[in-house]
Amino acid sequence: MQEKTIAAVALRDGTYDSAEQTLAEAQRLVEQAGSQGADLVVLPETINLLHRRDPATPLEAAAWENWQQPTEALRAAAVRANVALVLPLLVRDAQGLANRFYLLHRDGSLAGSYQKRIPSTGEVACGVVPGAPAPLQWEGLKLGGGICVDLYYPQAVFDPQAAVGVDAFLLPSMTPGGSLLQAYAVAYGVPFVLAYSPWSRILDRDGRELAAGGYRSETLRAGYGSPIVQATINFDAITLFADFNQEKLAAVQRHYGRDVRIRFDQPNCIFYLESRSEQITVAEIMREFGLVSRRDYFAQLGPLPLRP
Numbered sequence: 465m466q467e468k469t470i471a472a473v474a475l476r477d478g479t480y481d482s483a484e485q486t487l488a489e490a491q492r493l494v495e496q497a498g499s500q501g502a503d504l505v506v507l508p509e510t511i512n513l514l515h516r517r518d519p520a521t522p523l524e525a526a527a528w529e530n531w532q533q534p535t536e537a538l539r540a541a542a543v544r545a546n547v548a549l550v551l552p553l554l555v556r557d558a559q560g561l562a563n564r565f566y567l568l569h570r571d572g573s574l575a576g577s578y579q580k581r582i583p584s585t586g587e588v589a590c591g592v593v594p595g596a597p598a599p600l601q602w603e604g605l606k607l608g609g610g611i612c613v614d615l616y617y618p619q620a621v622f623d624p625q626a627a628v629g630v631d632a633f634l635l636p637s638m639t640p641g642g643s644l645l646q647a648y649a650v651a652y653g654v655p656f657v658l659a660y661s662p663w664s665r666i667l668d669r670d671g672r673e674l675a676a677g678g679y680r681s682e683t684l685r686a687g688y689g690s691p692i693v694q695a696t697i698n699f700d701a702i703t704l705f706a707d708f709n710q711e712k713l714a715a716v717q718r719h720y721g722r723d724v725r726i727r728f729d730q731p732n733c734i735f736y737l738e739s740r741s742e743q744i745t746v747a748e749i750m751r752e753f754g755l756v757s758r759r760d761y762f763a764q765l766g767p768l769p770l771r772p
Contacts, residue, residue, distance in 0.1 A: 598624075637658055725740055
């Protein structure tokens with residue numbers, strides 16, 4: 465069993481008077497998420513643009529060259545709260561403009577960054593440079609990334625990261641994702657975390673919504689409640705296609721009893737196998753019983769050549 469509690473925090477676009485005010489609100493909410501048990505907090509896309517109310521203001525004018533200095537207090541708050549932080553910003557460096565999120569460890573050190581693979585039309589016009597998607601290492605997990613429009617291009621964004629193995633995808637966004645996220649969670653067999661101010665969502669690997677909320681809520685818009693959604697996810701789990709595996713799973717359940725959890729998703733012909741014990745991992749169970757993950761099962765198949 466490998467459980468982590470992940471929080472997605474909403475920051476309301478267009479209501480802040482300055483980047484400093486945005487960062488102060490982000491700091492308050494990160495501290496609150498930490499007090500509620502979060503291990504990792506994901507903020508929405510390009511938080512240093514959320515005070516930008518005049519669309520005529522050039523994007524490049526709001527980009528930060530030294531992002532560490534203005535975010536110092538926010539990053540320090542995350543360290544005090546003992547949470548890792550996904551910090552999405554529009555930045556400028558030697559490569560040019562980039563829509564990027566930084567993944568910071570609990571001690572504030574940099575785990576790495578993800579750069580938006582598919583810049584939007586407006587971003588392309590002002591010179592935002594695309595990045596090459598690659599997972600980031602965090603506390604024994606591989607975390608894949610995506611930002612906003614990226615989620616509409618799974619072959620360019622999610623496929624390369626899934627090919628090297630990811631445990632979840634993190635998506636700071638200004639687009640809602642809709643039913644695509646549920647389909648992706650099932651297809652890639654990993655949780656998806658969307659940090660989107662109007663309605664953030666955390667989906668499990670079977671597409672089930674574990675948590676959702678944001679400023680579409682009348683209660684939140686009236687000033688009550690909290691714009692934080694969070695869920696505890698067990699990452700020691702795997703998606704198994706029914707074929708080949710299903711005849712073995714009754715024996716797995718008999719052997720391990722309460723140390724495993726097995727669920728069947730009939731419409732998608734998928735079993736979900738989860739370790740509930742610190743003494744046994746899913747990888748060990750799969751080796752012992754000769755199970756094959758959904759991804760590996762389909763990787764060995766493909767269209768056969770047609771006869772002439």
